[in-house]
Amino acid sequence: METLKAEHISFGYNSKNMVLNDINFTMDNSMILGLFGDSGSGKSTFCKILTGFIDSYKGNVLLNNKSIENGFNPIQLIYQHPEKIMNPRWNMGDILKESWNPSEKILNEFGIKREWFNRYPSELSGGELQRFSILRALNPKTKFIIADEITTMLDAVTQVQIWDSLLKYAKKYNIGVLVVSHDDKLLNKITDRTILLDDLNKQ
Amino acid sequence: MNKLLEVDNLSIGFTQYFKGLKQRKLNVISDLTIDLYENEILAVLGSSGSGKSLLAHGILGILPPNAEVNGLMYYKNEELTDELKEKLRGNTISLIPQSVNYLNPLMKIKYQAIGYIEDESLKNEKLKKQEEIFERYNLDKTVGDMYPHQLSGGMARKVLISTALLNNPKIIIADEPTPGLDKKSVDETITDLIDLKDKGVSVILITHDIDTAIKTSDRIAILYLGYIIEVTETKNFKYNNENLLHPYTKALFNALPENGFKLTNGHQPSYLNIPKGCPYQDNCEYKTDKCLKKVPPLVKIGTSLVRCYYPIIN
Numbered sequence: 001m002e003t004l005k006a007e008h009i010s011f012g013y014n015s016k017n018m019v020l021n022d023i024n025f026t027m028d029n030s031m032i033l034g035l036f037g038d039s040g041s042g043k044s045t046f047c048k049i050l051t052g053f054i055d056s057y058k059g060n061v062l063l064n065n066k067s068i069e070n071g072f073n074p075i076q077l078i079y080q081h082p083e084k085i086m087n088p089r090w091n092m093g094d095i096l097k098e099s100w101n102p103s104e105k106i107l108n109e110f111g112i113k114r115e116w117f118n119r120y121p122s123e124l125s126g127g128e129l130q131r132f133s134i135l136r137a138l139n140p141k142t143k144f145i146i147a148d149e150i151t152t153m154l155d156a157v158t159q160v161q162i163w164d165s166l167l168k169y170a171k172k173y174n175i176g177v178l179v180v181s182h183d184d185k186l187l188n189k190i191t192d193r194t195i196l197l198d199d200l201n202k203q
Numbered sequence: 204m205n206k207l208l209e210v211d212n213l214s215i216g217f218t219q220y221f222k223g224l225k226q227r228k229l230n231v232i233s234d235l236t237i238d239l240y241e242n243e244i245l246a247v248l249g250s251s252g253s254g255k256s257l258l259a260h261g262i263l264g265i266l267p268p269n270a271e272v273n274g275l276m277y278y279k280n281e282e283l284t285d286e287l288k289e290k291l292r293g294n295t296i297s298l299i300p301q302s303v304n305y306l307n308p309l310m311k312i313k314y315q316a317i318g319y320i321e322d323e324s325l326k327n328e329k330l331k332k333q334e335e336i337f338e339r340y341n342l343d344k345t346v347g348d349m350y351p352h353q354l355s356g357g358m359a360r361k362v363l364i365s366t367a368l369l370n371n372p373k374i375i376i377a378d379e380p381t382p383g384l385d386k387k388s389v390d391e392t393i394t395d396l397i398d399l400k401d402k403g404v405s406v407i408l409i410t411h412d413i414d415t416a417i418k419t420s421d422r423i424a425i426l427y428l429g430y431i432i433e434v435t436e437t438k439n440f441k442y443n444n445e446n447l448l449h450p451y452t453k454a455l456f457n458a459l460p461e462n463g464f465k466l467t468n469g470h471q472p473s474y475l476n477i478p479k480g481c482p483y484q485d486n487c488e489y490k491t492d493k494c495l496k497k498v499p500p501l502v503k504i505g506t507s508l509v510r511c512y513y514p515i516i517n
Binding site: 038039040111120122123124125126127128131152153154155156157158159160161163164182183184185186188189190 | 221249250251356382384385386387411413451454455458459460461464465466467468469470471472473474475476486
């Protein structure tokens with residue numbers, strides 16, 4: 001069993017306003033956990049801290065009670081806007097293979113066609129790009145996925161497809177998923193349990 | 204009921220450069236046909252990045268010059284020419300833009316709300332009216348003297364709505380008024396939209412938020428890959444999917460978390476790869492050769508319009 005733990009996390013973008021105050025949080029890799037909060041409540045900030053994109057915080061992020069080592073981060077973040085986290089001058093094949101080279105079977109499970117590998121990010125739709133962005137994060141070394149509003153901009157049909165592929169994969173390979181969203185109906189449907197960021201946040 | 208606005212076979216495309224000097228054509232809207240009646244809210248539903256804002260900009264005549272626009276639009280049966288668009292926009296037809304980014308950051312709110320007016324007495328008259336409207340939306344007197352960055356999200360939304368109302372419009376186009384808002388602000392926006400309708404304003408609500416569309420609108424037009432594929436009464440979305448006719452609309456209904464979160468295979472392609480024939484063919488379980496060859500026309504069935512050779516009629 002792998003555990004992801006955040007201890008006494010505090011952070012503010014300026015010293016007057018603390019966004020996060022002494023947050024304690026634990027999850028293990030068997031869980032699909034929901035994190036709910038209003039806009040501006042610090043959900044995305046917390047995601048960036050868990051995945052190492054913000055490093056000037058107080059407190060500790062621990063994987064199996066050890067701090068995160070340099071190199072590939074086993075806690076991977078997936079964003080709301082896949083087009084913003086891909087090099088526009090690389091083709092999709094290079095973008096995916098920078099992380100790993102999934103088998104044909106896995107590509108099929110994610111609805112990715114090999115012919116898209118020669119295309120550039122601007123030549124794919126939002127749903128197609130998000131599939132790449134998810135599969136790129138699912139490197140075999142990944143233990144936890146932090147999914148920050150990853151289907152907010154997609155239509156309901158694509159939303160189901162994306163969650164179906166991601167959650168099946170996560171269950172099969174024991175990857176813990178933190179689903180961050182302000183859509184309570186979605187969280188009720190796909191997560192084992194949902195926590196409120198405001199409940200963790202000591203103001 | 205009288206028809207206020209009619210959009211017939213509107214298409215909007217752009218030619219863009221990529222990889223240096225190579226050109227490609229992007230058909231963002233291929234066939235958009237809608238009509239808007241007096242005293243109704245029509246929701247135009249499409250996924251983000253599907254070019255929905257272009258519809259708003261097309262009606263107002265504020266598309267960039269490199270856009271290729273085809274199709275006809277009518278306001279009260281009069282053809283909406285560029286001259287008429289210029290005359291109507293900001294007066295009879297006004298826009299609630301997506302975000303405060305549409306405001307000038309260096310200009311006080313009240314002067315942006317009234318627009319540029321040379322005549323002093325006319326200007327003061329307008330400012331008085333602006334104060335009244337701001338008051339109606341519970342905006343403090345001091346808000347008029349603020350700059351856009353001083354507004355909170357909720358205040359900004361109210362400023363944009365009251366600005367749109369200043370010249371007593373007949374039609375308001377609300378472009379994605381809800382994304383990024385929390386539940387309380389979304390509920391307020393819904394109340395505001397219904398309130399507009401009660402005041403006799405017709406609203407085109409452009410959104411990807413199906414919940415807001417269901418809670419506010421009278422009819423919903425569904426946009427898929429730049430085509431309107433179905434226009435249906437909103438009540439058909441409420442309890443079951445029996446009266447929804449297009450396979451995509453049915454799949455959309457079934458995919459909502461509260462309706463079973465049902466999986467439909469296939470994927471929505473990019474605008475550079477719009478298939479010949481029916482736009483939905485990649486995902487459709489009912490498709491035949493006919494669907495691959497020619498785009499189905501939009502036909503009337505009961506009170507709905509649907510673009511499908513094989514609409515699902517129970």
